Amino acid sequence: xxxxxxxxxxxxxxxxxxxxxxxxxxxxxxxxxxxxxxxxxxxxxxxxxxxxxxxxxxxxxxxxxxxxxxxxxxxxxxxxxxxxxxxxxxxxxxxxxxxxxxxxxxxxxxxxxxxxxxxxxxxxxxxxxxxxxxxxxxxxxxxxxxxxxxxxxxxxxxxxxxxxxxxxxxxxxxxxxxxxxxxxxxxxxxxxxxxxxxxxxxxxxxxxxxxxxxxxxxxxxxxxxxxxxxxxxxxxxxxxxxxxxxxxxxxxxxxxxxxxxxxxxxxxxxxxxxxxxxxxxxxxxxxxxxxxxxxxxxxxxxxxxxxxxxxxxxxxxxxxxxxxxxxxxxxxxxxxxxxxxxxxxxxxxxxxxxxxxxxxxxxxxxxxxxxxxxxxxxxxxxxxxxxxxxxxxxxxxxxxxxxxxxxxxxxxxxxxxxxxxxxxxxxxxxxxxxxxxxxxxxxxxxxxxxxxxxxxxxxxxxxxxxxxxxxxxxxxxxxxxxxxxxxxxxxxxxxxxxxxxxxxxxxxxxxxxxxxxxxxxxxxxxxxxxxxxxxxxxxxxxxxxxxxxxxxxxxxxxxxxxxxxxxxxxxxxxxxxxxxxxxxxxxxxxxxxxxxxxxxxxxxxxxxxxxxxxxxxxxxxxxxxxxxxxxxxxxxxxxxxxxxxxxxxxxxxxxxxxxxxxxxxxxxxxxxxxxxxxxxxxxxxxxxxxxxxxxxxxxxxxxxxxxxxxxxxxxxxxxxxxxxxxxxxxxxxxxxxxxxxxxxxxxxxxxxxxxxxxxxxxxxxxxxxxxxxxxxxxxxxxxxxxxxxxxxxxxxxxxxxxxxxxxxxxxxxx
Amino acid sequence: xxxxxxxxxxxxxxxxxxxxxxxxxxxxxxxxxxxxxxxxxxxxxxxxxxxxxxxxxxxxxxxxxxxxxxxxxxxxxxxxxxxxxxxxxxxxxxxxxxxxxxxxxxxx
Numbered sequence: 066x067x068x069x070x071x072x073x074x075x076x077x078x079x080x081x082x083x084x085x086x087x088x089x090x091x092x093x094x095x096x097x098x099x100x101x102x103x104x105x106x107x108x109x110x111x112x113x114x115x116x117x118x119x120x121x122x123x124x125x126x127x128x129x130x131x132x133x134x135x136x137x138x139x140x141x142x143x144x145x146x147x148x149x150x151x152x153x154x155x156x157x158x159x160x161x162x163x164x165x166x167x168x169x170x171x172x173x174x175x176x177x178x179x180x181x182x183x184x185x186x187x188x189x190x191x192x193x194x195x196x197x198x199x200x201x202x203x204x205x206x207x208x209x210x211x212x213x214x215x216x217x218x219x220x221x222x223x224x225x226x227x228x229x230x231x232x233x234x235x236x237x238x239x240x241x242x243x244x245x246x247x248x249x250x251x252x253x254x255x256x257x258x259x260x261x262x263x264x265x266x267x268x269x270x271x272x273x274x275x276x277x278x279x280x281x282x283x284x285x286x287x288x289x290x291x292x293x294x295x296x297x298x299x300x301x302x303x304x305x306x307x308x309x310x311x312x313x314x315x316x317x318x319x320x321x322x323x324x325x326x327x328x329x330x331x332x333x334x335x336x337x338x339x340x341x342x343x344x345x346x347x348x349x350x351x352x353x354x355x356x357x358x359x360x361x362x363x364x365x366x367x368x369x370x371x372x373x374x375x376x377x378x379x380x381x382x383x384x385x386x387x388x389x390x391x392x393x394x395x396x397x398x399x400x401x402x403x404x405x406x407x408x409x410x411x412x413x414x415x416x417x418x419x420x421x422x423x424x425x426x427x428x429x430x431x432x433x434x435x436x437x438x439x440x441x442x443x444x445x446x447x448x449x450x451x452x453x454x455x456x457x458x459x460x461x462x463x464x465x466x467x468x469x470x471x472x473x474x475x476x477x478x479x480x481x482x483x484x485x486x487x488x489x490x491x492x493x494x495x496x497x498x499x500x501x502x503x504x505x506x507x508x509x510x511x512x513x514x515x516x517x518x519x520x521x522x523x524x525x526x527x528x529x530x531x532x533x534x535x536x537x538x539x540x541x542x543x544x545x546x547x548x549x550x551x552x553x554x555x556x557x558x559x560x561x562x563x564x565x566x567x568x569x570x571x572x573x574x575x576x577x578x579x580x581x582x583x584x585x586x587x588x589x590x591x592x593x594x595x596x597x598x599x600x601x602x603x604x605x606x607x608x609x610x611x612x613x614x615x616x617x618x619x620x621x622x623x624x625x626x627x628x629x630x631x632x633x634x635x636x637x638x639x640x641x642x643x644x645x646x647x648x649x650x651x652x653x654x655x656x657x658x659x660x661x662x663x664x665x666x667x668x669x670x671x672x673x674x675x676x677x678x679x680x681x682x683x684x685x686x687x688x689x690x691x692x693x694x695x696x697x698x699x700x701x702x703x704x705x706x707x708x709x710x711x712x713x714x715x716x717x718x719x720x721x722x723x724x725x726x727x728x729x730x731x732x733x734x735x736x737x738x739x740x741x742x743x744x745x746x747x748x749x750x751x752x753x754x755x756x757x758x759x760x761x762x763x764x765x766x767x768x769x770x771x772x773x774x775x776x777x778x779x780x781x782x783x784x785x786x787x788x789x790x791x792x793x794x795x796x797x798x799x800x801x802x803x804x805x806x807x808x809x810x811x812x813x814x815x816x817x818x819x820x821x822x823x824x825x826x827x828x829x830x831x832x833x834x835x836x837x838x839x840x841x842x843x844x845x846x847x848x849x850x851x852x853x854x855x856x857x858x859x860x861x862x863x864x865x866x867x868x869x870x871x872x873x874x875x876x877x878x879x
Numbered sequence: 880x881x882x883x884x885x886x887x888x889x890x891x892x893x894x895x896x897x898x899x900x901x902x903x904x905x906x907x908x909x910x911x912x913x914x915x916x917x918x919x920x921x922x923x924x925x926x927x928x929x930x931x932x933x934x935x936x937x938x939x940x941x942x943x944x945x946x947x948x949x950x951x952x953x954x955x956x957x958x959x960x961x962x963x964x965x966x967x968x969x970x971x972x973x974x975x976x977x978x979x980x981x982x983x984x985x986x987x
Contacts, residue, residue, distance in 0.1 A: 506959075516959050517959050519945075522946075586936065586937055587912060587913070587937055588894060588912040588936055588937060589936055590934075590936045590937075590939075590941070590948075591933070591934040591936060591941035591946065591948070594934060594936065595934070613892075614892065614893070614894035614895055614934070614935070615894075615934070617934065617943065618932040618933070618943040622932075626929075626932060626943055626944075628926075628944075630928075630929045630932075870890065870892065870897065874897075874898050874899070874900050875885060875886050875890055875891070875897035875898060875899050875908065876885040876886060876899045876900070877899070877900040877901075878883055878885070878899060878900065878901045878902070878980060879901075879902060
């Protein structure tokens with residue numbers, strides 16, 4: 066088959082080029098003959114870990130991403146130590162410095178960037194170098210640590226990392242910088258000042274607002290002279306005044322370049338056979354120097370090389386994190402407020418904490434954080450989601466307060482956390498385990514860390530912390546969650562895309578949906594199928610036939626699976642109101658089935674635990690005969706409506722909270738939602754039903770009913786946001802139905818109301834449910850319409866024989 | 880060879896599974912979307928979850944307990960997880976399903 070293969074030549078054996086090949090191999094292992102040219106003698110290594118190598122915190126071998134065997138195993142021809150000097154676009158060949166000519170059908174230019182060497186006298190002296198490759202690191206380390214005077218020109222991200230590394234090697238290090246403060250592209254003056262102070266404490270010297278006029282020395286470098294005439298001694302000069310896309314080869318071949326090689330959204334240059342990715346490209350006027358955007362580009366380029374043609378690169382927003390051990394610093398977006406912008410500031414000099422958020426039109430535009438960066442990824446996510454933050458303004462600076470409350474007691478600085486600190490409480494994963502997985506297994510993304518360590522893979526509440534550890538370990542270059550994330554590996558489609566396509570294309574079942582959206586697997590996986598089933602169910606009430614094979618076990622068999630494989634049975638008790646007769650029936654049934662555990666649940670229900678699957682339908686039959694229906698305690702659905710006794714008995718009660726709760730439950734039970742949905746009605750502001758930690762909570766007051774939304778208990782307690790106040794029970798029902806319907810239509814599958822509200826902003830919900838009576842009425846109407854088809858009791862149906870195969874053993878073999 | 884008849888193909892829902900009880904524990908029979916049938920011990924190598932209750936996709940099943948993904952053809956956990964569930968031979972003749980129960984532990 067070799068003869069029909071496309072020949073792909075890759076110029077550049079660095080992170081962007083090789084990542085593109087890896088993405089390509091994931092899609093089509095067989096279509097290409099791949100040849101890679103690298104001018105460095107090493108296989109692909111992790112350039113962003115040069116700083117820990119320089120400082121001695123990591124051996125070079127740990128930075129190798131693809132060893133020699135990888136190239137061999139994937140039948141990739143690798144030429145290291147060879148530089149491509151010519152591209153012949155007519156003949157479709159490339160030529161190396163030693164005369165090798167190789168033809169291509171597709172060419173990928175990934176030549177990266179070069180350090181900018183200032184045009185000053187003495188720049189060619191031995192001892193003057195850039196900081197870009199492992200060879201540069203080798204040259205720096207050839208000098209003795211003690212006694213060597215190193216000067217770093219440029220106080221940007223990379224310069225400071227180099228300076229810190231050299232200082233840890235024992236050198237006497239000075240940083241020369243043009244601006245008033247270091248890292249001015251990522252930090253404002255205050256943040257930069259804090260950073261400078263910290264680095265000075267560690268022994269670095271700073272020469273600020275100094276311009277280098279000449280590098281001094283006869284046979285090798287001896288010092289530096291500034292414009293103002295001052296001279297300082299130096300044995301080693303590191304140029305770190307920025308990088309410049311390496312476009313010389315492309316220019317020579319007549320490919321259109323500006324600052325970088327100009328590419329389209331498909332990562333193609335002006336020559337359609339030639340693609341380009343990485344630091345050498347210019348896309349929509351932007352060049353990028355961090356790894357996250359490069360990886361996004363690689364994915365798109367591979368998609369087009371493999372002729373899927375389904376993706377576009379639309380640019381990246383980037384965040385930065387300094388990779389200097391013990392310094393917590395985070396920066397993203399626009400951090401200097403313009404005329405239309407507002408600034409939120411927090412500065413605690415005693416704790417060394419500084420945070421600045423820049424807002425425009427109630428949306429986050431940028432963040433600078435120093436000393437406490439745990440919330441960095443959270444802010445960054447909201448920036449990219451363009452979340453309306455007007456309702457959380459007061460608390461915004463203090464962060465996503467309950468982030469990772471798995472016994473961490475509010476530790477805010479990941480850098481200072483010991484390795485033994487438990488990050489993921491569900492799976493018992495410590496910081497040290499995550500860090501070593503990132504380093505040993507060469508992980509870059511949150512998903513990879515989840516797959517390898519299980520950290521944040523269960524309840525997800527420590528996601529922010531895991532991202533912070535990732536950012537801290539990899540520095541500014543970690544690959545953050547893109548704002549539009551594919552549902553799972555089966556597809557490129559996101560949770561936004563699918564419901565949209567269902568509506569726009571009128572898709573009515575899972576196979577059609579998968580085909581229309583080009584699913585990569587024949588029948589999806591455990592992550593996407595339940596999501597698709599939900600979206601279809603929500604879109605076509607009464608019409609879509611629920612696919613039980615795409616339901617998680619609990620929803621498929623209408624009972625909650627327990628750790629020993631038995632199930633729990635929790636009948637619905639409307640509004641938590643019961644009677645001696647009901648209790649007697651439950652007690653008798655429990656005795657008859659020898660139920661080992663009877664427990665009162667948090668939602669005012671009675672749970673029967675330890676029921677075998679075979680017994681479920683029979684037991685349900687008896688419960689149904691006694692007047693019960695399913696409690697849906699197992700589903701992404703309306704769970705319970707919890708109430709207090711209200712004005713009927715309580716001397717503080719203002720309204721009939723119990724009666725209202727029962728009405729609400731009768732209206733909402735049986736509805737499927739993106740995640741579980743809990744309601745409570747409290748009879749007065751003492752709030753005994755805990756309505757303010759429910760998805761929808763009603764607090765009765767003398768003059769009516771306060772409606773609160775978006776709360777939850779559980780791992781990450783969140784108090785509700787106040788939605789509005791209404792006067793009648795009928796209004797409570799309408800607002801409840803409208804809110805639930807909006808949640809059902811808009812939230813991503815498996816988002817509870819809290820993250821949904823945090824993403825879209827409370828203002829958006831108020832606009833539809835409160836301010837606009839027409840929209841509210843329409844939402845309510847759609848909710849009631851959908852409920853017409855969802856209030857058949859699933860227990861009754863199964864007691865009568867539906868899905869009998871789910872509950873019976875197929876055969877018994879002696 | 881000791882082939883035991885356990886049912887017919889349509890006893891097992893497509894993309895689903897059924898359980899067979901044996902003296903040495905449960906065996907899960909899976910049927911993929913393209914009607915291939917597989918048999919594995921009904922115990923996830925991770926924490927013993929009942930694989931038969933998982934979602935079947937392609938030739939894989941996801942354990943309902945902690946989302947480990949098990950390859951039905953080999954019984955092995957999909958990387959980066961490791962471990963496996965013991966598999967048994969299955970044969971289908973005229974839509975009748977036979978399995979050969981082999982005692983023993985998993986051989987990945």
